[in-house]
Amino acid sequence: MSLLEKFRGALLGVAVGDALGAPVEGFDGESARRFYEKHGWKMVSGKYTDDTEMTIGVAESLIACKGFNGAHLAQQFLRNYNESRGYGPGTREVLKMLSEGVSWKEASRKIFGGEGSYGNGAAMRIAPVGLLYHENAEKLREVAFKVSEITHAHELAKEGAALLAFAVALACRYGCNRYTVSAEEEEEEAGETKREMLRSLHAFARHRIYKEKLARIEALLHAKEDEEEARKRAVSELGNGEAAFNSVPTAIFSFLRSHDFRESIVFAISLGGDTDTIAAMTGAVSGAFYGERSIPREWLESLESGVVAYLTKLAEDLYELSKEI
Numbered sequence: 001m002s003l004l005e006k007f008r009g010a011l012l013g014v015a016v017g018d019a020l021g022a023p024v025e026g027f028d029g030e031s032a033r034r035f036y037e038k039h040g041w042k043m044v045s046g047k048y049t050d051d052t053e054m055t056i057g058v059a060e061s062l063i064a065c066k067g068f069n070g071a072h073l074a075q076q077f078l079r080n081y082n083e084s085r086g087y088g089p090g091t092r093e094v095l096k097m098l099s100e101g102v103s104w105k106e107a108s109r110k111i112f113g114g115e116g117s118y119g120n121g122a123a124m125r126i127a128p129v130g131l132l133y134h135e136n137a138e139k140l141r142e143v144a145f146k147v148s149e150i151t152h153a154h155e156l157a158k159e160g161a162a163l164l165a166f167a168v169a170l171a172c173r174y175g176c177n178r179y180t181v182s183a184e185e186e187e188e189e190a191g192e193t194k195r196e197m198l199r200s201l202h203a204f205a206r207h208r209i210y211k212e213k214l215a216r217i218e219a220l221l222h223a224k225e226d227e228e229e230a231r232k233r234a235v236s237e238l239g240n241g242e243a244a245f246n247s248v249p250t251a252i253f254s255f256l257r258s259h260d261f262r263e264s265i266v267f268a269i270s271l272g273g274d275t276d277t278i279a280a281m282t283g284a285v286s287g288a289f290y291g292e293r294s295i296p297r298e299w300l301e302s303l304e305s306g307v308v309a310y311l312t313k314l315a316e317d318l319y320e321l322s323k324e325i
């Protein structure tokens with residue numbers, strides 16, 4: 001598989017996860033599952049939300065500036081802002097301040113009593129950073145923090161975004177330019193790579209809450225449970241809410257426990273809660289790992305008009321840029 005296919009897979013994976021999860025955002029797991037079982041896991045709307053819109057903004061700004069430029073990125077978020085995509089309240093407040101002239105260096109520190117947001121709005125848009133800096137973990141962390149900080153000043157939001165970006169980067173490194181393995185070898189190699197990914201994520205994490213949740217993922221992966229028990233434990237031990245620490249580990253687990261793109265997205269949405277965002281983040285990692293071709297064609301074809309072509313173009317531009325920096 002080529003690296004370019006992985007770049008395309010990651011960005012398309014965000015949009016597919018987002019659009020599939022959006023109609024059931026806020027449902028409990030059983031209701032989300034019932035909704036989609038009724039629809040045969042077909043995409044019912046195809047409309048993407050803030051998760052994809054902000055991912056597009058991050059990619060556009062990184063490409064235009066050949067890397068991070070805070071003033072440009074803040075303006076890009078404002079240029080792209082479409083209220084109907086359903087933004088989080090903290091992010092809306094920061095964007096309003098930015099539109100009124102508050103500095104991009106200060107706005108995000110003024111919300112939630114001055115501590116800033118620990119919502120998952122930074123992690124949900126971070127895939128382009130993981131792609132661009134997939135070969136350099138410390139540069140990836142630095143840029144993920146800066147890209148997050150425009151709206152999310154809390155350390156736990158920035159760390160969640162860096163972890164998700166690093167998961168995308170690690171997924172890019174797997175099986176790149178390998179074409180000759182058999183299905184059995186591929187399955188075995190994927191399993192070993194995923195175990196290695198989890199060890200690398202654990203070493204990369206700095207905050208206790210993420211280290212603990214990554215350790216719980218290891219235990220959950222070893223547990224031999226049926227699907228229902230696996231879902232229950234994922235929600236109770238990892239979370240399914242809007243806080244970055246209650247959704248980034250959950251997306252990583254949804255990817256790690258599954259065997260293909262579709263299975264990972266179905267599992268993520270079946271947990272309920274912040275379904276569009278957990279599925280968007282799962283889609284970023286799964287799409288990078290398994291590549292564009294792993295994404296069910298009927299899901300891609302059901303996305304709203306123009307977005308597949310545009311994300312494909314952004315992925316190609318990021319890929320070219322990654323060779324330069």
Ligand code: F2R
Nearest residue numbers: 086087088089090091112116117118119120121242274277
């Ligand atoms: N906003 C939504 N969904 C609402 C419903 C949309 C509806 N379907 C529609 O059509 O309109 N989804 C999007 O928001 C989430 C990302 O949120 P973000 O950008 O992180 O926002 P925010 O407000 O900064 O953080 C989210 C919540 O987390 C809690 N929180 C954060 N920091 C906190 C702190 N320091 N102290 C206490 N609480 C904190 C708050 O409850 C925040 O509101 C994604 O789901 C995206 O899809």
Ligand code: MG
Nearest residue numbers: 049050051276
């Ligand atoms: Mg959303």
Ligand code: MG
Nearest residue numbers: 025274276277
């Ligand atoms: Mg959401």
